[in-house]
Amino acid sequence: MTDDIEKKVYRGRIKVPYKHTGGAYVERFITEIGKSNKILGVKCPKCNKVHVPPKMICHECFEKMDEWVEVQNQGIVKGFTVVTHSTPIMPLEPPFAYGIIKLDGADTDFVHIIKESAPEKLRIGMKVKAVFKENPRKRILDIEYFEAI
Numbered sequence: 001m002t003d004d005i006e007k008k009v010y011r012g013r014i015k016v017p018y019k020h021t022g023g024a025y026v027e028r029f030i031t032e033i034g035k036s037n038k039i040l041g042v043k044c045p046k047c048n049k050v051h052v053p054p055k056m057i058c059h060e061c062f063e064k065m066d067e068w069v070e071v072q073n074q075g076i077v078k079g080f081t082v083v084t085h086s087t088p089i090m091p092l093e094p095p096f097a098y099g100i101i102k103l104d105g106a107d108t109d110f111v112h113i114i115k116e117s118a119p120e121k122l123r124i125g126m127k128v129k130a131v132f133k134e135n136p137r138k139r140i141l142d143i144e145y146f147e148a149i
Contacts, residue, residue, distance in 0.1 A: 024056075025042065025053075025056055026053060028040065028054070029053055030138055030139065030140060030142065033132070033136070033140075033142045033143055034136030034137070034139075034142040037073070038070050038073075039052065039070065039071050039073055039103060039130065039143075040052075040068050040069065040070055040071070041053075041054055041068070041069055041070075041103075041108075042054040042055065042056075042065040042069070043065060043068075043069050044058035044060070044061055044065050045063055045067065046058065046061040047060055047063075049108070050105060050106045050107050050108070051065065051106070051107070051108045052071055052106040052110050053110060054068070069105070070105070071104065071106045072103055072104035072105050073103070073129055073130040073132075074103070074128060074130065074149060075101045075110070075127070076126065076127055076128070077100070077101055077122070077123070077125065077126050077128055078099075078101065078102055078109055079124060080097040080098065080099040081097060082095055082096075082097045082119040083095065083096055083097065083098065084119075091113055091145075092113060092115060092145065095116070095119045096113055096114065096115050096116065096145070097114040097116060097119060097122055098112070098114070099111070099113070099114040099128070099146065101114075112130075112140075112143060112145070112146055113144075113145040114146045114147070114148075115131070115145040115146070115147050116147070121148065126148055127148070127149045128146040128149060129147060129149045130143045130145075130146055131144050131146065132144065
């Protein structure tokens with residue numbers, strides 16, 4: 001090709017609709033939350049750690065995990081960050097927190113919303129429990145938030 005050839009540029013947008021799946025494990029995890037208000041994890045056959053949210057392969061042993069176990073809908077806060085500013089996509093009106101929660105019966109941490117109107121009451125180590133949506137939509141937000149107990 002030579003530089004004498006005229007180059008044409010067409011500007012525009014291409015719409016690419018798609019669906020994203022979290023895979024069979026996340027699908028079952030979210031379905032059980034919406035269907036029965038149960039939080040499930042998977043247990044590693046080698047190290048016996050329970051992973052929530054579930055993963056197909058243990059990140060420590062690299063073993064395939066297929067033993068499903070129910071964990072409690074409550075746990076302790078291991079860390080958090082407080083949201084004080086609102087945007088149209090926020091799941092709740094601020095203030096609220098995103099927290100790292102270790103559910104009772106699980107060995108891994110779970111990140112979710114903690115609803116607390118007085119953020120100064122939030123503490124690492126505090127106990128929280130899940131509040132489930134009345135009308136689930138098969139989404140992770142079928143656990144609407146966690147609240148202090």
